[in-house]
Amino acid sequence: MAISGFVKRIRDIMRLDAGINGDAQRIEQLVWILFLKVYDAKEENWEFDDDNYESIIPEECRWRNWAGDSSLTGDKLLDFVNNTLFPTLKELPVTADTPMKKAIVKTTFEDANNYMKGGVYLRQVIDVVNEIDLEDTSETHAFGDIYESILKELQSAGSSGEFYTPRAVTEFMAEMIEPKIGETMADFACGTGGFLTSWIKQLEKQKSNTADIEKINASFYGMEKKPFPYLLCITNMLLHGMENPNVAHGNSLTNNLLDYTEKDQFDKILMNPPYGGHENASVKGYFPDDLASSETADLFMSVIMYRLKKNGRAAVILPDGFLFGNDNAKTSIKEKLIKEFNLHTIIRMPGSVFAPYTSITTNILFFDNTTPTEDVWFYRMDMPEGYKHFSKTKPMKLEHFDKVKAWWNDRQEIIIDEWPKAKKFSAKEIAENDFNLDLCGFPHEEEEILEPMELIKSYQEHRQALNAKIDKVLETITEKLNCNEGK
CATH class of the missing domain: 1.20.1260.30 (N6 adenine-specific DNA methyltransferase, N-terminal domain)
Structure with missing residues (x-):
């Protein structure tokens, strides 16, 4: 046809x-x-x-x-x-x-x-x-591309757009995490399976025999809460030749975090956790008190840390709100990330990567379960030349990450017009700044006009951060007053 x-x-x-x-x-x-x-x-x-x-x-x-x-x-x-x-x-x-x-x-x-x-x-x-x-291999391959275009249409199909991460982003992350045949990989909110297919694509380049094919088929695990993206993901896996797709229909947040053991852990984790949403209040009961956030992205970060194998590597997309937020749960999560994992790189992506679903700016966090963090490198990925913003007709492409890859392999600090584009900060500096990771951001030459609901969410995030700072100051003052009264 x-x-x-x-x-x-x-x-x-x-x-x-x-x-x-x-x-x-x-x-x-x-x-x-x-x-x-x-x-x-x-x-x-x-x-x-x-x-x-x-x-x-x-x-x-x-x-x-x-x-x-x-x-x-x-x-x-x-x-x-x-x-x-x-x-x-x-x-x-x-x-x-x-x-x-x-x-x-x-x-x-x-x-x-x-x-x-x-x-x-x-x-x-x-x-x-x-x-x-x-049955026609060439037609099946062509249809795989058509299916990819169907997934892209989700970006302009109402709320379903939340399930699609641009393929350029998933492929960049999968490449930088360096998959190897024999390793296991997970995405605990896998949506349509973008990270799973990018993982498979990286491993396909390495296969040399039928044993390798079987290892690839058994290498990944996904879970998706919502029925429609789950259906999309299963079909996606079948089209990619995965005959026993290990993808479950369920909620990764409804398991007790402290019950996970080594058998529940993975070598690599690739994720774009849902953000901006809130889980049922009962979900917090599955998390230790200090990590029990009401924000889904925060909860998934805790799951990732508990389910990443020793010496494992993770790449996770998170919104700006996670970087600058300093409510108790966010601060505890970031403190755990810095003190127990090696958060070595944060790529700050330009706005409109997820347009038209959202214009909220996002970031890619790369970390390993090896040693505590010593330094964190930040790199601001500016909009490509000739692009005012990404759109359906001018989408983000893998080649837009070429400068990031070049910098990745030869890390140098970059200052443009006195504004840092790439810079290294020590874990000590970050801890002294209340674990604020909002560094090497975009110059704010003009105020971005957001959609009403996004503007409300942005204000809510900033208000939470401000309230947390005020609470901390009041707590310090109260402690000093109490000490003075006791003298």
């Missing part, structure tokens, strides 16, 4: 359907259909390799047996999808002994929905998807 026109053809059909309300629903509708198509192609391979293979999906619900039947259309097709297909897949008999490659069918459909109300339009969408020949 003409892969290049695939997304447009699907979009044009779905726009005619009364049940599809906006891009987010269109993408969700398309992805469960793609999952069944891709899964069926995988099952054909498993059947070829194993004469005794039995599908977990009942025969009438297997893609090959209903999607290829062009006579099943209109109300008859809608009735089958709504009253047979979905109820069956949601209630598949999955136990603790069910292999992951079978169990994923139920978990991906537990919260999936069929939004389309026109059976004829649904038939047309299925027919377009059926044109994809997943």
Whole structure:
């Protein structure tokens, strides 16, 4: 088929359907259909390799047996999808002994929905998807690129955009963390699987035999709380040839932090934790009192520190609020990071990396579980020449990290117009500044105009930081007054 026109053809059909309300629903509708198509192609391979293979999906619900039947259309097709297909897949008999490659069918459909109300339009969408020949290696590779473009569309599909980290960012982070075959890697809020695929891509360059392929397949672990990105991630993994994707549907924050042992740890951790959100108050009970923050990014940082192996390496994206925030939990987390881990590098990324979802400025923290931090290098990554901001038509590219890579291998302090672009600070200096990591930031020549909700969040973060400073000063004054009264 003409892969290049695939997304447009699907979009044009779905726009005619009364049940599809906006891009987010269109993408969700398309992805469960793609999952069944891709899964069926995988099952054909498993059947070829194993004469005794039995599908977990009942025969009438297997893609090959209903999607290829062009006579099943209109109300008859809608009735089958709504009253047979979905109820069956949601209630598949999955136990603790069910292999992951079978169990994923139920978990991906537990919260999936069929939004389309026109059976004829649904038939047309299925027919377009059926044109994809997943037995053709070149076409499968091309379709992988199309799937990537579908993921990118999440950035402009409402709240779903929070799940997409630009591929240039995930590939840069995966490269700098230096993956090796035989190591394990985790992303505890994996979204659509961007970091997992970038990890796999780095290891693919190193493989030399079938044993290496098996090690790559078993090297990663992901968990995703929300059902839609989980579905996207599983389909993404299958498209990348990962037949037993070790990706769980659940919340990484609902495990007691102190219960983790060495078997729960990983050699490498790559993450862009959700930020700006808040968990149920009960989640704090899984964390020690000094680390029990109400901010999701803070909580994930604690999970990362507890689940990083000795001598392991991590790369994590965090918003500016984490760097300058000094409420009790944030300060404790940063103190633990500095005193127990080697926080060696912070890359300060320019704004609009995650546009249009958010214009909040983000940073990449690189640290190892080796020795306490001695020095932290900060590097400000300025907007590329010719770019006022990143956008859908002018996205961030991997080549934009070339200057960062060059500096990484030959670290020098850089001062531009008396404003530090790259500079090293000692752990002692950072501790004396109440663990404020807001260093080598962007010159504030003009005030950035934020969206109302982002402006409110920014003010809230700064107010929290100011309140914490005031509380600290009042505490010091109170202690001195008490001491004087006791004399």
